[in-house]
Amino acid sequence: MKMEMTELGPMKRALKIEVPAEEVAQRFVQAYKELNRQVRVPGFRPGKAPLALLEQRYAKSVEEDVLRNIVPDFYGRAVRQAGISPVLVDIPPLERVKIKKDSPFTFTATVEIKPKIELRDYKAPNPISLKPDKRSVGDDQIQKGLEVLREQHARLEAAPDGHTIQEGDFVILSIEGRLDGQPLEGSKKEGHLHKVGSKAPLLGLDVDAHLVGKHSGDQVEITQPYPTSHPDNRVAGKSVIFSVFLTGVRIKKLPDLDDEFAKDCGSYASLTELTDRLRSEMEKALKREIEDSYKDTILKRLVETHHFDLPETLVERELEAIIRQYMQQRQRRAASGDDGGATEDLEQLRQQNREEAGRRVKVGLLLEAIAEKEQLTVSQDDVNHEVHRLATELKMPQNELVKMIQSGGQDAIEELRARILADKSLDFVYRNAVIQG
Incomplete structure (x- = not known):
């Protein structure tokens, strides 16, 4: 095999690869032998059809088969010979490549390489x-x-008689809304436990300010106006009067710090x-x-x-991963009503995160280089330990996590192993670092 490598830029190389004529011929011989075993030609026993007849009928499909095998094979050999680590490979489409069984075969692959x-x-x-x-x-x-x-x-205990409600207390209350003097459907709640000062809304009302200073058994009325744009046509542009009945007050009772408390916390004797x-x-x-x-x-x-220099392909992949993660988080916030209606321009997000993407790629390449130089590897025990750690952290059964990883195919498994290897590289540098003093 002949191979010429041309530098197209800091991270790009062109590999011109020539496969010898004898190798091409041998591949065609093998392809036709395999074809002869598989096809049935009328008038001939299996495997006994003349080569000339096979070439007449199946030449194009055999050429395609030879190309599908010979291109990746000799591309791999060329990469090893050149001593480079490809990130992205651009091989010309097979339909544009011509191969003849008795002639040398030449093709060019453009690769983006790791530095x-x-x-x-x-x-x-x-x-x-x-x-x-x-x-x-x-x-x-x-x-x-x-x-x-x-x-x-x-523990929550009943407040003593005459206790004045203050922030931190828990009140048991019932609430009912009236519109034009009539009960409003959907505005009634009974036996609700509410922590005063928590600012937790009750039927959309801020009740805290109306509870402080009150007592068990009191009744409070809150008038709540609604804008004309309110989606509920019944209350749009009107005011609803809510009656709040304070049916009980509970105060928090902290346990004493003693041996009995320790026993309540678990298997502690003292x-x-x-x-x-x-x-x-x-x-x-x-x-x-x-x-x-x-x-x-x-x-x-x-x-x-x-x-x-950083391979632009790796930076783009990392940037897409950052944007994808950001959008997923935003969708979760939107689903919970916690995004504030925020909108972002994707191009602006890309510009804002490109530097971070480059930093992550650089860190990954450095840790990969250290692992290679120090001959660090990932064993099956390493994988098992990481899966156990992740399952514990995520609070999910380990077999379920394994299924989740396997569902991502070989890429997900390789990603896990790469992350473990990066951690081992970082641990190696940490163990060899010197802490002053």
Whole structure:
């Protein structure tokens, strides 16, 4: 095979590939042998039809079959010979390519390639230097954690007689709306528990301001005007009078911080044991936070100290992924009524996110290069561990997550393995970094 590589730009190469005549001839021989075994020609036993007859009847289909096999085969050989890593391949359509069985076959493939990265300053003798993060879990944070647990285990108890309602109290109320002195259908609610100060609307009403200072057994009337543009024609341009009956008041009772409280929180024999467990969990969480912060710094340093051109195809793919994720989030917000009616121009979004897309591609290429240089690999145990971690994080059965990944085909599996490999590369740099002090 002959191969000539021409540089078309920083990230593009043209590969002119010539397949020897003897190789072409051999491919045609193999193709006709296979065809002879498969087709039935009247007057001849299977596999015994003359080659000339087969060529007369099936020449075009055999040529197409040879092309479908010989082009990717020799393209792959050419890439290995050239020592390049393609990102995008542009091979001419087969219908535009001509091949003759006794002549050399020449075709040209245009490829966009990954850059060659000269790695530097990520391990000894020049490791990345990090400033020490000396944060620790203090007693005040432990106390706040205990207070959160107290809130989670609080009980609602009946307020004493004469209690004046204030923010934080819970009231049991019933409400009914009247329009022109008559009950309004759909405006009645009974036995509703409402936290005063939560600003949670009740039948579209802000009731908090009308409850503070009241007592159990009181009745409050709220007049609610509606604009003429209101979608409910019954109330459009009119006012509805809502009668709110306060049938009960509950106050939050926090449990005492004692051994009994600890037992209510789980399998803890004492408050000391619960506190020690809380401290341990908070220290683990802080350790993960500090490690993530270190790794963010490492990625920033890698990006700053390595300079190379980025394949435009990879940047475009990443940019499309960012836009797609943004649009999915926006659709979810719109479905929940939380998007505020926002609209964005797609081209503007692309411009705003192009730099981030480029940064992500650069990080990915750097971590891939480190993995290759350090001969890091992904084992099946690595995959199993990551699937277990994701299932735990997403709170879903592991077998369901496996089915979800498999439904995405080979691309989804390769994407998972690539992400695991990137994490292993980043861990490698982190373990080789030096924390000052």
